[in-house]
Amino acid sequence: DTAVSQTPKYLVTQMGNDKSIKCEQNLGHDTMYWYKQDSKKFLKIMFSYNNKELIINETVPNRFSPKSPDKAHLNLHINSLELGDSAVYFCASSSYPGGRGSPLHFGNGTRLTVT
């Protein structure tokens, strides 16, 4: 019973395609996040939702659109994929909406490769 689960684990697609990554957490947390880890392993916040409401929206191209149907799920849809989108995308959750010292629980990532 994985706490934060992402699907798919690997995603290989061509430039210009549209793809989605799904995330689910069973920890009962109110806040979920998407982080991007580039080839140099740098982790950067993309979005955060608290109880289905978007609370963090970093400078991410609007080809990326998160969607939270309920507080246990946060999906990421990417339109018109580009080579530079190749990275590992991590979903995470926490008890509180950022700050306040609430630890993040990460999924195992989705490795996206755009060819």
Place this chain on the structure above:
Amino acid sequence: QQQVKQSPQSLIVQKGGISIINCAYENTAFDYFPWYQQFPGKGPALLIAIRPDVSEKKEGRFTISFNKSAKQFSLHIMDSQPGDSATYFCAASLVQAGTALIFGKGTTLSVSS
């Protein structure tokens, strides 16, 4: 001012040795400083964390040392083991809700047996 600077980028330590990873920050409003450990193919996992009102925190072989005046904190891994080989990230966050954890660029630790 939102950056967390981490060094070294990579580190090789002999089994039984001490691994030391350093981080520095600028924003004095940061009030929570965790360290995350990431193994290949896995997501980062919280290892240990500290708040600025404490100068040191120890959990088993892992110790965080915190120097508020210097705006620096470091992770010490005592008696390093091959199983400690992983990427380590320091991070910092602000006190207010709705802000994200900001990560350092990571240190890849290799412990040789």
